[in-house]
Amino acid sequence: MHRSTSIIRWLMITFAVVIVAACGGTARPSVSAPCISEKSTALLVRWGDEDDSLRTITYYEVNSKGEVTRYRGTSRDSVTSDYRGWIPHDAYCERVASTRTAFLQTQAMNVRGVRARFMEYVNPNGDVFLRVVWNPDLQTFQSRFIRPEYEAFMQHLRDLN
Numbered sequence: 737m738h739r740s741t742s743i744i745r746w747l748m749i750t751f752a753v754v755i756v757a758a759c760g761g762t763a764r765p766s767v768s769a770p771c772i773s774e775k776s777t778a779l780l781v782r783w784g785d786e787d788d789s790l791r792t793i794t795y796y797e798v799n800s801k802g803e804v805t806r807y808r809g810t811s812r813d814s815v816t817s818d819y820r821g822w823i824p825h826d827a828y829c830e831r832v833a834s835t836r837t838a839f840l841q842t843q844a845m846n847v848r849g850v851r852a853r854f855m856e857y858v859n860p861n862g863d864v865f866l867r868v869v870w871n872p873d874l875q876t877f878q879s880r881f882i883r884p885e886y887e888a889f890m891q892h893l894r895d896l897n
Contacts, residue, residue: 765822768800771829775861776800781835782856783889785872789850796820796893802828804896821896831888838881839866845878847871855882 768777777800784795784807793815794808802823809815823831839857849871857866870879 764803765801765825769802769825769828769832771825771832772800776859778859778861779832780856780858781832781889782854782858783886784854786848786852786854787850788852795854796889798823798828798889804893820893823892823896827892831885831892834888835885838885839868841881842868842878844868845870845882847874847876847878849873853886855886 772779779800780797782795782797784793786793791810792808793810794806796804796806798804802825804820804822805817806820807815807817835855835857839855846867846869848869851872852869853872854867854869856868858864868879868882870876870882875883
């Protein structure tokens with residue numbers, strides 16, 4: 737009887753350790769990425785799609801910790817959100833730097849059709865509010881820098897699942 741009790745105890749402890757280890761690896765980040773300065777802790781990057789004919793919007797937002805949230809709905813008033821996961825800080829820092837460069841190269845663009853794709857780079861602490869909108873059905877010269885950034889963020893989303 738003593739041997740079976742110790743085996744059961746060992747199995748319970750092993751099971752508990754596996755559960756704790758599995759949950760501990762997916763904990764949400766508690767601090768901003770190392771590339772984020774004190775003035776940029778409110779930085780948000782958003783990207784998504786709007787469809788005027790369906791009156792729908794789906795977009796994603798990543799904060800300075802690398803946490804990704806999805807927003808979707810039929811109008812801005814009925815948008816719901818759900819947490820999707822987080823991008824590792826090294827990948828996040830690379831992506832944010834590349835996105836900032838793409839915005840500097842693009843400067844200003846608002847070319848939409850019935851469907852619109854957009855990216856935003858927002859840092860309220862630094863009074864930075866940048867938005868680029870393009871028609872996803874066209875591969876225009878003006879959107880050449882921002883399209884790869886959009887696709888790179890979408891790849892990060894696929895990697896989260």
